[in-house]
Amino acid sequence: xxxxxxxxxxxxxxxxxxxxxxxxxxxxxxxxxxxxxxxxxxxxxxxxxxxxxxxxxxxxxxxxxxxxxxxxxxxxxxxxxxxxxxxxxxxxxxxxxxxxxxxxxxxxxxxxxxxxxxxxxxxxxxxxxxxxxxxxxxxxxxxxxxxxxxxxxxxxxxxxxxxxxxxxxxxxxxxxxxxxxxxxxxxxxxxxxxxxxxxxxxxxxxxxxx
Amino acid sequence: xxxxxxxxxxxxxxxxxxxxxxxxxxxxxxxxxxxxxxxxxxxxxxxxxxxxxxxxxxxxxxxxxxxxxxxxxxxxxxxxxxxxxxxxxxxxxxxxxxxxxxxxxxxxxxxxxxxxxxxxxxxxxxxxxxxxxxxxxxxxxxxxxxxxxxxxxxxxxxxxxxxxxxxxxxxxxxxxxxxxxxxxxxxxxxxxxxxxxxxxxxxxxxxxxxxxxxxxxxxxxxxxxxxxxxxxxxxxxxxxxxxxxxxxxxxxxxxxxxxxxxxxxxxxxxxxxxxxxxxxxxxxxxxxxxxxxxxxxxxxxxxxxxxxxxxxxxxxxxxxxxxxxxxxxxxxxxxxxxxxxxxxxxxxxxxxxxxxxxxxxxxxxxxxxxxxxxxxxxxxxxxxxxxxxxxxxxxxxxxxxxxxxxxxxxxxxxxxxxxxxxxxxxxxxxxxxxxxxxxxxxxxxxxxxxxxxxxxxxxxxxxxxxxxxxxxxxxxxxxxxxxxxxxxxxxxxxxxxxxxxxxxxxxxxxxxxxxxxxxxxxxxxxxxxxxxxxxxxxxxxxxxxxxxxxxxxxxxxxxxxxxxxxxxxxxxxxxxxxxxxxxxxxxxxxxxxxxxxxxxxxxxxxxxxxxxxxxxxxxxx
Numbered sequence: 085x086x087x088x089x090x091x092x093x094x095x096x097x098x099x100x101x102x103x104x105x106x107x108x109x110x111x112x113x114x115x116x117x118x119x120x121x122x123x124x125x126x127x128x129x130x131x132x133x134x135x136x137x138x139x140x141x142x143x144x145x146x147x148x149x150x151x152x153x154x155x156x157x158x159x160x161x162x163x164x165x166x167x168x169x170x171x172x173x174x175x176x177x178x179x180x181x182x183x184x185x186x187x188x189x190x191x192x193x194x195x196x197x198x199x200x201x202x203x204x205x206x207x208x209x210x211x212x213x214x215x216x217x218x219x220x221x222x223x224x225x226x227x228x229x230x231x232x233x234x235x236x237x238x239x240x241x242x243x244x245x246x247x248x249x250x251x252x253x254x255x256x257x258x259x260x261x262x263x264x265x266x267x268x269x270x271x272x273x274x275x276x277x278x279x280x281x282x283x284x285x286x287x288x289x290x291x292x293x294x
Numbered sequence: 295x296x297x298x299x300x301x302x303x304x305x306x307x308x309x310x311x312x313x314x315x316x317x318x319x320x321x322x323x324x325x326x327x328x329x330x331x332x333x334x335x336x337x338x339x340x341x342x343x344x345x346x347x348x349x350x351x352x353x354x355x356x357x358x359x360x361x362x363x364x365x366x367x368x369x370x371x372x373x374x375x376x377x378x379x380x381x382x383x384x385x386x387x388x389x390x391x392x393x394x395x396x397x398x399x400x401x402x403x404x405x406x407x408x409x410x411x412x413x414x415x416x417x418x419x420x421x422x423x424x425x426x427x428x429x430x431x432x433x434x435x436x437x438x439x440x441x442x443x444x445x446x447x448x449x450x451x452x453x454x455x456x457x458x459x460x461x462x463x464x465x466x467x468x469x470x471x472x473x474x475x476x477x478x479x480x481x482x483x484x485x486x487x488x489x490x491x492x493x494x495x496x497x498x499x500x501x502x503x504x505x506x507x508x509x510x511x512x513x514x515x516x517x518x519x520x521x522x523x524x525x526x527x528x529x530x531x532x533x534x535x536x537x538x539x540x541x542x543x544x545x546x547x548x549x550x551x552x553x554x555x556x557x558x559x560x561x562x563x564x565x566x567x568x569x570x571x572x573x574x575x576x577x578x579x580x581x582x583x584x585x586x587x588x589x590x591x592x593x594x595x596x597x598x599x600x601x602x603x604x605x606x607x608x609x610x611x612x613x614x615x616x617x618x619x620x621x622x623x624x625x626x627x628x629x630x631x632x633x634x635x636x637x638x639x640x641x642x643x644x645x646x647x648x649x650x651x652x653x654x655x656x657x658x659x660x661x662x663x664x665x666x667x668x669x670x671x672x673x674x675x676x677x678x679x680x681x682x683x684x685x686x687x688x689x690x691x692x693x694x695x696x697x698x699x700x701x702x703x704x705x706x707x708x709x710x711x712x713x714x715x716x717x718x719x720x721x722x723x724x725x726x727x728x729x730x731x732x733x734x735x736x737x738x739x740x741x742x743x744x745x746x747x748x749x750x751x752x753x754x755x756x757x758x759x760x761x762x763x764x765x766x767x768x769x770x771x772x773x774x775x776x777x778x779x780x781x782x783x784x785x786x787x788x789x790x791x792x793x794x795x796x797x798x799x800x801x802x803x804x805x806x807x808x809x810x811x812x813x814x815x816x817x818x819x820x821x822x823x824x825x826x827x828x829x830x831x832x833x834x835x836x837x838x839x840x841x842x843x844x845x846x847x848x849x850x851x852x853x854x855x856x857x858x859x860x861x862x863x864x865x866x867x868x869x870x871x872x873x874x875x876x877x878x879x880x881x882x883x884x885x886x887x888x889x890x891x892x893x894x895x896x897x898x899x900x901x902x903x904x905x906x907x908x909x910x911x912x913x914x915x
Binding site for chain 1: 462465501896
């Protein structure tokens with residue numbers, strides 16, 4: 085499970101009805117922030133890989149309508165995209181990253197971006213080159229999909245609790261002496277139960293002698 | 295002046311073997327030490343450099359009576375001079391110093407194959423100064439020879455830097471590793487141009503290893519040219535009448551990846567790929583052969599398609615038998631019961647003499663025919679066992695005409711052939727089509743898995759193919775899809791829009807087309823954005839750069855070359871009018887199987903393919 089890139093873009097809304105004007109290739113989304121991990125590419129491929137990712141992100145963002153979520157398979161990447169009121173977050177992940185977690189992460193990215201920058205993104209017309217620290221940190225932190233998905237986190241916490249309980253019981257059962265004292269001190273067992281347990285033990289001892 | 299790299303390297307070596315003294319016209323008079331017999335001490339890389347250029351008998355002609363390896367124990371020969379030819383490494387320097395201190399030889403002439411770093415030189419000086427005075431004086435001379443490359447043919451060389459492709463594309467490679475490798479390649483190329491004695495104009499594509507190497511070499515040449523005199527002033531004055539500067543064209547293996555993996559049907563590439571030709575030496579199970587300029591059949595037929603070679607062997611055998619019959623007839627060997635007639639005595643004697651004179655030539659021809667019969671028979675066995683003709687044909691269809699018969703492709707992958715053969719075919723398929731249909735691609739992948747092929751190399755090429763498209767699209771200055779496809783097709787060597795080579799039915803490689811365009815120097819969309827470095831020009835000026843035409847070129851492939859590219863450049867020379875001369879070199883010369891191993895290793899490093907790889911790392915000359 086791996087995230088390769090996270091980007092925030094503003095799809096272009098100019099000439100929504102026309103596919104192209106003049107010789108241009110059509111409207112392009114503007115990159116507002118990006119964090120891209122190309123460390124698994126060769127030294128000379130890294131800049132090309134970065135360009136490739138930005139290019140695909142622009143393409144996908146431009147084709148994600150406001151209010152829409154979509155996932156696009158491209159080469160070995162799954163590209164997830166979420167457009168909320170014209171602000172679009174895009175993530176490049178592999179096939180094993182859960183889709184729920186991916187969109188939960190994109191939601192958080194959009195929330196944090198609006199907290200940090202308000203509505204200033206609406207007037208941006210050219211790519212931003214300054215790094216946004218939250219996005220860079222998120223790229224590292226959310227390599228683990230549980231960090232992005234609260235339900236998954238709770239589920240895993242419950243699993244761990246069960247494991248702890250099992251260990252506790254097992255460790256107690258491994259020491260008979262402690263169980264004796266536990267029986268003595270336990271206020272949950274009635275006096276009759278205590279008497280029964282002790283007599284049972286004595287009977288066992290008598291049998292051993294015989 | 296035609297550049298012959300091997301001739302130049304040989305000249306340097308011969309001068310080195312004559313203790314780096316100028317040859318006097320009257321030979322040995324007044325040159326006492328030069329007359330003496332010498333001992334030659336080398337390390338393994340320098341043995342590799344020397345062996346294609348000089349045979350043992352040739353060494354004896356140069357007065358070398360003993361050839362020894364530096365890292366083996368050696369007996370003292372106190373009255374003979376020793377010529378050392380080693381790479382400048384700390385180990386070798388320490389060895390030389392120890393030998394001098396022990397007084398092993400009468401005098402020491404130390405020749406480093408390339409530039410010796412100052413710290414090493416000081417290390418040698420310090421060690422000699424610490425030795426007894428009589429021994430310290432034995433080191434007569436220390437020289438940088440700048441011949442650290444292996445000349446396989448007159449116009450084919452290798453820097454013998456193995457696995458450069460893996461090192462350059464390794465995701466884990468640090469910047470320092472990349473820089474060190476680029477500097478090593480630049481130093482190797484410096485040795486080549488220093489040996490040639492000419493300062494080239496350097497040309498390369500933007501971005502990638504080629505530009506880095508070009509910059510490093512340009513800087514090194516500029517530094518060197520500041521000194522007067524330098525390695526180039528003597529050569530320039532000697533060749534002033536016909537002086538012409540060559541263009542050095544630098545390429546990266548990713549420029550035309552398909553050539554690195556494809557199967558070829560010519561004799562020499564087949565021998566290299568299938569039987570493992572190494573430095574013009576061939577080992578078959580029963581025997582060893584040398585395939586070089588002394589073999590006239592090899593010289594005449596090594597680039598022919600294999601079926602023509604087989605025909606030629608038949609023709610040579612028929613002619614040989616005919617000549618033998620003729621000799622037998624003239625000497626009377628074929629006649630039985632004919633009475634001896636005194637009147638024919640003189641005639642018979644003449645024929646016998648002719649027969650005796652022709653025996654050595656006939657024997658030599660027989661040996662040659664036997665040799666190539668054995669090689670061809672062995673090749674034929676492999677061709678049948680692996681269906682190599684099918685692979686060649688299918689790959690040729692894909693690369694030349696851009697078409698593929700799906701059934702043929704899938705049956706080859708499922709049929710005979712080594713796993714490397716199938717991988718090479720699949721990779722060629724990937725590179726031949728800009729966007730193969732996904733259903734077809736899935737079938738190819740399924741067939742590969744069915745054959746239990748390790749998918750690392752295939753997945754790696756799949757990934758970098760997208761990057762190559764992006765890279766070249768950026769280079770062409772446009773991002774539209776159609777242009778990406780156009781560039782991809784051109785750069786993958788497809789013949790769409792390209793002129794077919796009239797001299798043979800194989801396609802003209804993108805490499806060859808680009809080299810031709812660079813040599814012509816005319817405006818050409820394919821090469822207009824190439825960078826030019828002129829080490830002689832002022833650094834700041836760009837408008838006055840000389841853009842050609844060039845009559846001489848050195849073509850260098852970073853990350854591994856092969857005989858297919860060499861052959862294509864030879865064809866360029868042969869059809870050019872007026873004549874052009876091209877020298878081809880690479881970091882190493884690789885067969886298709888060796889290169890596919892490197893791709894697989896990179897796939898593993900990039901985390902593709904899954905599972906552990908049991909493919910051994912490829913070796914190369």
